[in-house]
Amino acid sequence: MAYAFDFSSVLEYREALVDGTLKTLGLTAIGAVFGLAIGILGAVSRAWKLAPFDRIFAVYVELIRNTPFLVQLFFIFFGLPSLGVQINEWQAAILAMVINLGAYSTEIIRAGIEATPKGQIEAAQSLAMTRAQLFRHVVLPPALLKVWPSLCSQVVIVMLGSSVCSQIAAEELTFAANFIQSRNFRAFETYFVVTGMYFLLALAVRQVMIQAGQRLIARRAK
Amino acid sequence: MNDISTWDIARNLLDGALWTIGLSLTAFILGGLAGLVVLFARIAKSPLPRRLAQGYIEIFQGTPLLMQLFIIFFGGSLIGLEISPWIAAALGLTLFTSAYLGEIWRGCVEAVSKGQWEASASLAMTHVEQMRHVILPQALRIAIAPTVGFSVQVVKGTAVTSIIGFVELTKTGSMLANATYQPFLVFGLVALGYFALCYPLSAYSRILERKIHGSRAH
Amino acid sequence: MALVHIDALHKHFGSNHVLKGIDLDIEEGQVIALIGRSGSGKSTLLRTINGLESFDDGCIEVDGERIHPHETDLRALRQKVGMVFQQFNLFPHLTAGQNVMLATRVVKKMPEQEAIDLAKAMLLKVGLQDKFDSYPDQLSGGQQQRVAIARALAMQPRVLLCDEITSALDPELVNEVLAVVKNLAAEGITLIMVTHEMRFAREVGDKLVFMYQGRIHEAGDPQELFANPQTPELASFIGSIN
Ligand SMILES: Nc1ncnc2c1ncn2[C@@H]1O[C@H](COP(=O)(O)OP(=O)(O)O)[C@@H](O)[C@H]1O
Numbered sequence: 001m002a003y004a005f006d007f008s009s010v011l012e013y014r015e016a017l018v019d020g021t022l023k024t025l026g027l028t029a030i031g032a033v034f035g036l037a038i039g040i041l042g043a044v045s046r047a048w049k050l051a052p053f054d055r056i057f058a059v060y061v062e063l064i065r066n067t068p069f070l071v072q073l074f075f076i077f078f079g080l081p082s083l084g085v086q087i088n089e090w091q092a093a094i095l096a097m098v099i100n101l102g103a104y105s106t107e108i109i110r111a112g113i114e115a116t117p118k119g120q121i122e123a124a125q126s127l128a129m130t131r132a133q134l135f136r137h138v139v140l141p142p143a144l145l146k147v148w149p150s151l152c153s154q155v156v157i158v159m160l161g162s163s164v165c166s167q168i169a170a171e172e173l174t175f176a177a178n179f180i181q182s183r184n185f186r187a188f189e190t191y192f193v194v195t196g197m198y199f200l201l202a203l204a205v206r207q208v209m210i211q212a213g214q215r216l217i218a219r220r221a222k
Numbered sequence: 223m224n225d226i227s228t229w230d231i232a233r234n235l236l237d238g239a240l241w242t243i244g245l246s247l248t249a250f251i252l253g254g255l256a257g258l259v260v261l262f263a264r265i266a267k268s269p270l271p272r273r274l275a276q277g278y279i280e281i282f283q284g285t286p287l288l289m290q291l292f293i294i295f296f297g298g299s300l301i302g303l304e305i306s307p308w309i310a311a312a313l314g315l316t317l318f319t320s321a322y323l324g325e326i327w328r329g330c331v332e333a334v335s336k337g338q339w340e341a342s343a344s345l346a347m348t349h350v351e352q353m354r355h356v357i358l359p360q361a362l363r364i365a366i367a368p369t370v371g372f373s374v375q376v377v378k379g380t381a382v383t384s385i386i387g388f389v390e391l392t393k394t395g396s397m398l399a400n401a402t403y404q405p406f407l408v409f410g411l412v413a414l415g416y417f418a419l420c421y422p423l424s425a426y427s428r429i430l431e432r433k434i435h436g437s438r439a440h
Numbered sequence: 441m442a443l444v445h446i447d448a449l450h451k452h453f454g455s456n457h458v459l460k461g462i463d464l465d466i467e468e469g470q471v472i473a474l475i476g477r478s479g480s481g482k483s484t485l486l487r488t489i490n491g492l493e494s495f496d497d498g499c500i501e502v503d504g505e506r507i508h509p510h511e512t513d514l515r516a517l518r519q520k521v522g523m524v525f526q527q528f529n530l531f532p533h534l535t536a537g538q539n540v541m542l543a544t545r546v547v548k549k550m551p552e553q554e555a556i557d558l559a560k561a562m563l564l565k566v567g568l569q570d571k572f573d574s575y576p577d578q579l580s581g582g583q584q585q586r587v588a589i590a591r592a593l594a595m596q597p598r599v600l601l602c603d604e605i606t607s608a609l610d611p612e613l614v615n616e617v618l619a620v621v622k623n624l625a626a627e628g629i630t631l632i633m634v635t636h637e638m639r640f641a642r643e644v645g646d647k648l649v650f651m652y653q654g655r656i657h658e659a660g661d662p663q664e665l666f667a668n669p670q671t672p673e674l675a676s677f678i679g680s681i682n
């Protein structure tokens with residue numbers, strides 16, 4: 001029996017696809033901004049051994065990196081309400097994304113900071129810079145520039161991982177796919193198209209981030 | 223259903239964890255073997271296998287694991303194969319693993335310095351002889367730490383297979399959370415289970431990494 | 441008939457014309473000292489002789505083994521031409537002895553005992569008979585370079601190419617390597633050596649070849665050329681070295 005592929009039945013739902021795409025992108029953007037912010041804080045605490053934060057971040061990083069994102073998401077979405085914390089699916093998804101990316105970027109940025117040549121720090125100290133000035137002007141920009149490609153990859157990984165947020169009924173792109181295939185009964189075609197969309201999104205997000213990084217960081221690191 | 227004791231929960235979760243371990247081992251071993259094929263295609267001398275392998279890697283690294291599983295699951299039934307969640311999970315994770323390991327190992331082969339290629343070439347070795355006696359032994363040494371490190375991603379990846387109905391640790395947790403109304407406890411234990419599996423692998427990979435950096439090449 | 445015969449050799453890297461028609465004949469047992477400024481094409485010339493670089497035009501013949509531009513089967517040529525690199529390039533996962541034995545076992549299919557005996561003899565020749573079981577990172581730079589020489593010699597090449605083999609060494613280790621090369625020269629090995637050690641070039645070389653911008657600008661007896669450079673370029677080069 002030859003199966004007749006029918007992709008038009010997927011495209012009929014393009015509104016749902018566009019909506020899901022935008023939400024996946026929004027989720028990723030929020031996760032990236034706050035995740036990187038946490039990453040910078042965590043990396044500084046770790047690299048400069050700021051007690052007690054260095055310990056706290058160390059534990060946080062290990063906990064997050066050694067458990068699946070899906071379980072973190074379930075823990076937040078199903079677990080927190082039982083402690084009396086009311087949380088909806090988007091809050092849970094965003095929280096999970098931020099926490100997850102925060103842990104990975106802490107490690108990535110820390111590696112960049114620790115690779116700062118000693119001579120540059122000594123040169124800055126000899127110019128009587130304060131520790132904060134030293135960090136802001138001498139350490140952070142080149143460190144971020146150096147690890148920016150890794151951070152871009154991590155953001156893309158987290159975006160692709162956000163696919164499981166459909167499981168708590170956050171209506172992102174995978175949720176849209178699940179919805180569409182329940183209507184058109186064309187599961188394969190639907191998931192095939194949506195997989196292709198994720199592929200293109202991953203390329204686009206990476207490109208945009210690399211461009212943005214070159215604009216924002218490279219200029220300051222020069 | 224409040225007659226389910228914490229002990230029952232733990233016992234059920236342990237059962238689920240065994241499936242997680244089984245799936246992880248299966249995917250890691252089969253994915254490692256397939257990853258060798260990807261590696262050799264990726265570093266082949268002729269461009270066709272190189273490009274195919276590169277496309278393969280990009281597809282698996284550029285799309286969600288969940289989508290890969292869905293496509294296998296539903297694609298199988300299209301061609302008339304009744305694919306069980308276990309088969310879909312094992313196949314999906316194997317392919318996923320092979321793409322990542324192939325790429326990691328390629329990096330290790332390329333990390334061997336150009337001088338090693340030139341020195342062995344100047345001794346009249348063939349490409350295969352260079353690989354076998356000079357390049358791969360050195361690449362293998364570099365590869366151990368990141369390979370162990372990647373095994374953590376495989377274990378975590380198995381959680382996604384719960385979504386296509388494979389009953390491993392996460393799926394068991396979801397069912398228990400529904401049955402007991404104790405999601406905080408249950409998912410806490412589930413997370414603990416993954417941590418117990420993953421943390422030793424992460425830590426070991428770090429130790430290996432440090433050993434290689436501060437040590438001899440043999 | 442010369443042992444190495446190079447005829448109208450041309451080589452480009454993209455639009456960069458690096459070798460602009462090299463003609464060079466090297467007789468059996470001759471020691472050639474190849475000198476010239478950085479970027480003049482010395483390494484490239486050496487690397488074409490054992491096929492590490494392809495070339496665009498002309499021809500190279502070593503001991504009757506003729507190679508043409510873009511030749512891909514270089515095994516026969518490479519068995520006749522040994523090479524020692526500036527960065528040693530020892531195989532770090534193998535002991536000194538294994539480094540020396542590897543190609544004789546794998547390429548020449550020599551029986552194990554014979555290969556071991558040969559490796560020991562080669563290490564003896566470079567004064568490292570007691571380092572057979574040492575790994576490269578347990579040896580000094582000078583020792584590593586001597587192992588690399590032994591490794592090349594074990595293949596019993598007809599000609600040995602040395603590309604600035606003392607440039608990566610600490611000054612106090614240079615002489616032990618040069619002494620080994622001097623001994624080889626005295627034994628009558630055919631040698632092409634890129635070097636910045638002018639005293640060595642003068643004392644050990646049978647022929648001095650000065651390269652300048654991709655051409656052999658001057659060549660001849662080392663003593664005479666050092667005393668009376670015929671071109672201002674060589675004169676200024678000698679001046680800048682000393
Ligand atoms: N692999 C390469 N790719 C491109 N250009 C090269 C390469 N190797 C050498 N060159 C160029 O060829 C010229 C000659 O280099 P080389 O033979 O290394 O000179 P030398 O050994 O005399 O210093 C230089 O201009 C150098 O930049």
Ligand SMILES: [Mg+2]
Pocket residue numbers: 482483484604
């Ligand atoms: Mg050179």
